[in-house]
Amino acid sequence: MSSFQAPIALQGFVLGAGLIMAIGAxxxxxxxxxxxRAAPLLTALTCATCDAILIAAGLLGAGALVNAHPALANWAAGLGAAFLFWYGARSLRAALQPGQLQAAEGQGVVxxxxxxVTTLGFSLLNPHVYLDTVVLLGSIGSQFPAGAARVSFGFGAIMASFVWFFCLAYGAAKLAPLFAKPAAWRVLDVLIGLTMWGIAATLAARILA
Structure with missing residues (x-):
């Protein structure tokens, strides 16, 4: 068996980063x-670990199983739409609440x-996650020969997930002074709420199509 292949790992990293960095729930x-500053380590670690498991499953052939049973995708889409609609409503309600919101007060999920549980909901109840990790990355990675080449691709894609989520969780703290203003939090909550509802509507439309 040949050794670790850095160029293939870089391909996996770039492709994984391009998929993971897209704006979403x-x-x-x-x-x-x-x-x-509400449990950023645990949040990032849970997201990245879920991605790692799903990417590995895709490379092991789970993507073909999902494609062979479209009913599974519809059930996942329904659960995801309901979850995202609930969280979107929660964010919009928070935007309407009076009072100053301080980033340092740790008012997130702690x-x-x-x-x-909440992070698993965002990671596993969104069919787009399965499309990106299991189906897309899995099918592309499966084109490499089994062994070091496929492992290298998977390693790169998984590392992209870990790097992104930890940078997002801890880099966000740099914006804390801006979000000391209640107006900034209200804008963010409205944007998050509308994003969640938009994705939920997309999933519902896919089921009804």
């Missing part, structure tokens, strides 16, 4: 946790049980 949640 999961990234919006991680950003908010980082701004609130209890480790709730952090894990």
């Amino acid at each position: 999961q990234n919006a949640f991680v950003l908010r946790q980082g701004l609130k 209890q480790w049980q709730k952090v894990i």
